[in-house]
Amino acid sequence: MTSDNPPLPADRDLLRHHGDRDAGPGLLDFAVNVRGGRPPRWLRDRLAGALDRLGTYPSPADDLRARAAAAARHGRHPDEVLVLNGSAEGFALLPALTPRLAAVVHPSFTEPEVALRTGGVPVHRVLLDAEDGYALHPDRVPEAADLVVVGNPTNPTSTLHPAELIRALRRPGRVVLVDEAFMDAVPGEPESLAGESGVLVFRSLTKTWALPGLRAGYALGDPDVLARLARNRPQWPVGTLSLEAVVACCEAPALAEAELAAIDARDHREVLVAELGHLVQGDPRAPFLLLRVPGGERLRHALRARGIAVRRGDTFPGLGPDHLRVAVRSPGECAPLLAALAELVPDELEVHP
Structure with missing residues (x-):
C-alpha cells in the first residue's frame, strides 16, 4: 500500500x-x-564536570573523541561517525543528500518527511498494514527511490523489523536510512545495522538517557555519505555538553546500564x-x-x-x-x-x- x-x-x-x-x-x-x-546522577555529574570547558569552542579533538567513542561502541572507524544534535538534526540535513525521490516507510516518526518535503524533495509514502503487524515489505518501495527511510524499532507501532528485510532495500546509488532511536531499548539490539557498512543509521541518546533538553546523537555510515550529509552544517555544529554525553553514554558502564x-x-x-x-x-x-x-x-x-x-x-x-x-x-x-x-x-x- x-x-x-x-x-x-x-x-x-x-x-x-x-x-x-x-x-x-x-x-x-x-x-x-x-x-x-531525568538523566541518572552519574551522567548529570559527568555533564556538570564539563561545564568549565564551555569557555572554549568545541575543538576537532573534542569531536574526534566523541566519534571515536561511538565508533568503538559499534565496531566502526571514527570516520564512519557524525555526531549530531540529536537525530532530529540528522533528519533536517537529509535534503543535502539531494535525493531525486525519497521513500518514507509509515507509520513512523514524521520529522524525516517534513524535512525532505520542506527541502523540495519528492516523498513517496510506503504505508504498512495493521493486519500483518506493520511488517516491512521491501517490494513496496519504488525502484526509483534513491533514499529510503525506515524506523527500527518503529515509532509508533513498536515493530522491530528483521535486519534482513532492511538489507533487501539496498540498491546501487540508494541510501537506506535506518532510524534506530529506540534500538538501545531492545535487549541485545538483535536487528541493529549500526555495525554494518552500506546503510546510514541514526542513533539518539534522548530516550534511554533522558536527554531531550540537551540534544545528542550520532549518525553511522560510509564516510562519503556522512560528508554529503554534513556539507551545509555551520561551524561548531555540536556543543561541548553534547559531545561529552556521546562519550559518556558509549562507555562500557553505560552500555551495561542501558x-x-x-x-x-x-x-x-x-x-x-x-x-x-x-x-x-x-x-x-x-x-x-x-x-x-x-x-x-x-x-x-x-x-x-x-x-x-x-x-x-x-x-x-x-x-x-x-x-x-x-x-x-x-x-x-x-x-x-x-x-x-x-x-x-x-x-x-x-x-x-
Missing part, C-alpha cells in the same frame, strides 16, 4: 506534532518515550500488554505500545481530564483518531492508567487495577 506526496504545508502542523505536545505539567506522562524523567534498563522495559511491556489485551496493535518490541480503541480521541481527552497524558496517533500517516500511543512504565506507574481505562472503556478490556 502506497501514498504519493500529499501537499505541504496542509498537514505540516500535524506532522510536527510530537508527544511533548500531549504531555504537560502535572500530568502522568504516558505520551513521551523518555526513561526515568542493557539492564532494556530488560526492565521488556518485562514491564509484557505486563502492560497482558493488561491491555486486544487493544495492543502488532507485536510490540519497543518501550511503547500502539493501541486502537473505538472512540480513541474521546478517550484521550477523558484521560487528560483525569490527569493522564497519552500520545494521539492520528498525526502519523496511516493511522487514525482511534489510535493512541502509550509509553511503557513500571506496573506501579501504570496502575492509574489501567484504572482509568477500566472506568472509561470497561467493555474493551478487563482490567484489575
Whole structure:
C-alpha cells in the first residue's frame, strides 16, 4: 500500500506534532518515550564536570573523541561517525543528500518527511498494514527511490523489523536510512545495522538517557555519505555538553546500564500488554505500545481530564483518531492508567487495577 506526496504545508502542523505536545505539567506522562524523567546522577555529574570547558569552542579533538567513542561502541572507524544534535538534526540535513525521490516507510516518526518535503524533495509514502503487524515489505518501495527511510524499532507501532528485510532495500546509488532511536531499548539490539557498512543509521541518546533538553546523537555510515550529509552544517555544529554525553553514554558502564534498563522495559511491556489485551496493535518490541480503541480521541481527552497524558496517533500517516500511543512504565506507574481505562472503556478490556 502506497501514498504519493500529499501537499505541504496542509498537514505540516500535524506532522510536527510530537508527544511533548500531549504531555504537560502535572500530568502522568504516558505520551513521551523518555526513561526515568531525568538523566541518572552519574551522567548529570559527568555533564556538570564539563561545564568549565564551555569557555572554549568545541575543538576537532573534542569531536574526534566523541566519534571515536561511538565508533568503538559499534565496531566502526571514527570516520564512519557524525555526531549530531540529536537525530532530529540528522533528519533536517537529509535534503543535502539531494535525493531525486525519497521513500518514507509509515507509520513512523514524521520529522524525516517534513524535512525532505520542506527541502523540495519528492516523498513517496510506503504505508504498512495493521493486519500483518506493520511488517516491512521491501517490494513496496519504488525502484526509483534513491533514499529510503525506515524506523527500527518503529515509532509508533513498536515493530522491530528483521535486519534482513532492511538489507533487501539496498540498491546501487540508494541510501537506506535506518532510524534506530529506540534500538538501545531492545535487549541485545538483535536487528541493529549500526555495525554494518552500506546503510546510514541514526542513533539518539534522548530516550534511554533522558536527554531531550540537551540534544545528542550520532549518525553511522560510509564516510562519503556522512560528508554529503554534513556539507551545509555551520561551524561548531555540536556543543561541548553534547559531545561529552556521546562519550559518556558509549562507555562500557553505560552500555551495561542501558542493557539492564532494556530488560526492565521488556518485562514491564509484557505486563502492560497482558493488561491491555486486544487493544495492543502488532507485536510490540519497543518501550511503547500502539493501541486502537473505538472512540480513541474521546478517550484521550477523558484521560487528560483525569490527569493522564497519552500520545494521539492520528498525526502519523496511516493511522487514525482511534489510535493512541502509550509509553511503557513500571506496573506501579501504570496502575492509574489501567484504572482509568477500566472506568472509561470497561467493555474493551478487563482490567484489575
